Amino acid sequence: MPQRKDKLYYTHAVEIRKEKEQYGVYSLRKFKKDDLVLLEPVRxxxxxxxxxxxxxxxxxxxxxxxxxxxxxxxxxxxxxxxxxxxxxxxxxxxxxxxxxxxxxxxxxxxxxxxxxxxxxxxxxxxxxxxxxxxxxxxxxxxLQLSALLNRVNHHCSPNSYGVCYFSSYRTFNEPIAYVRAIRDIEVGDEITYSYIHPKFLVEDVHSRQNEISECYDFACSCSKCESEMSKINALPT
Ligand SMILES: [Zn+2]
Structure with a gap:
């Protein structure tokens, strides 16, 4: 959960941008590991x-x-x-x-x-x-409406983690969403978190892709997947 000591940069700290035909959330400032990147009420x-x-x-x-x-x-x-x-x-x-x-x-x-x-x-x-x-x-x-959290894209080597927190799981009262940096983030970096359980992130590209397509029905084309796929494709058959 966000803590009282957290500095809240979130208002002007990120922006939604379209790059390569896809919306994503991009950093407008530097973040240190453990900083709260965004916090928003789920509308x-x-x-x-x-x-x-x-x-x-x-x-x-x-x-x-x-x-x-x-x-x-x-x-x-x-x-x-x-x-x-x-x-x-x-x-x-x-x-x-x-x-x-x-x-x-x-x-x-x-x-x-x-x-x-x-x-x-x-x-x-x-x-x-x-x-x-x-x-x-x-x-x-x-169905949940949120301006920022739902626009944060998946990455198999993410720089953040994102949580949608409900004060009561049964009633979904007062939901808030937040994203926290898990490593330093530079100005202009895309904010990403993993949609799949972290245990899959240490597995090979095929296991990750299977898990993602089963749960979310898309093929991950993050930079980690692309580089692992190109290494596999370069192997002699
Ligand atoms: Zn990936």
Whole structure:
């Protein structure tokens, strides 16, 4: 947990940037090992059943659907954040998201522009979904909005670790997210942490890639994986 003695640099210490077609969080200052790199309240956490989540739309679309489904609770809470879409970012949804948003527009009888604007506001933040066990032991999906933590990319040789901490695991009250440096970080460095258990980080590239693709469904292309893969590819067959 963050401690009272922690210096809080987080407000102007990092920025979200797009590099190589991917958003990431980059350092605007030097950090020493153990410094708190960022700390943020998780803005909105919403629990839904997997059947409401289904389909191949993005997590952001699922969140937009949840807002229209619960206008008095989630919708009101979301409006109270006063989020505004960032110009030049997430202007146009990808085709499968667009089709989903058009369906929502018809289903809830809202102009498409209204739905599109909600999508853009949701995309200002990043949505991540987690499967969680519920009281009745069936799985639920938790959608979580956070501006920074969810934008921090995975690396197999990370410079930080990231935690989303809940004061109560059952109710998800007052969640906060924080990232702490595990080694010195220079200005301009990308902030990264490992999405997989640290025990996998000492294993070879194939075991790491298996674990990542099983849990997160992406192929890691971090600099450590790339250099290990190129060494393997250079071996005589
Ligand atoms: Zn990797």
């Amino acid at each position: 909105c956490s919403y629990v839904m059943s997997p059947k409401d989540f289904g389909g191949n739309q993005s997590d952001a679309c699922a969140f937009v659907a949840a807002i229209y489904r619960s206008p008095e609770t989630l919708g009101r809470e979301f409006m109270s954040f006063g989020l505004e879409a960032i110009n030049g970012v997430f202007e146009v949804p990808p085709a499968h998201d667009k089709r989903y948003l058009q369906k929502l527009s018809r289903k809830y009888n809202k102009p498409y522009l209204h739905v599109l604007n909600t999508w853009r506001n949701v995309c200002t933040y990043h949505v991540r979904n987690y499967l969680i066990p519920s009281e009745s032991n069936d799985l639920k999906v938790r």
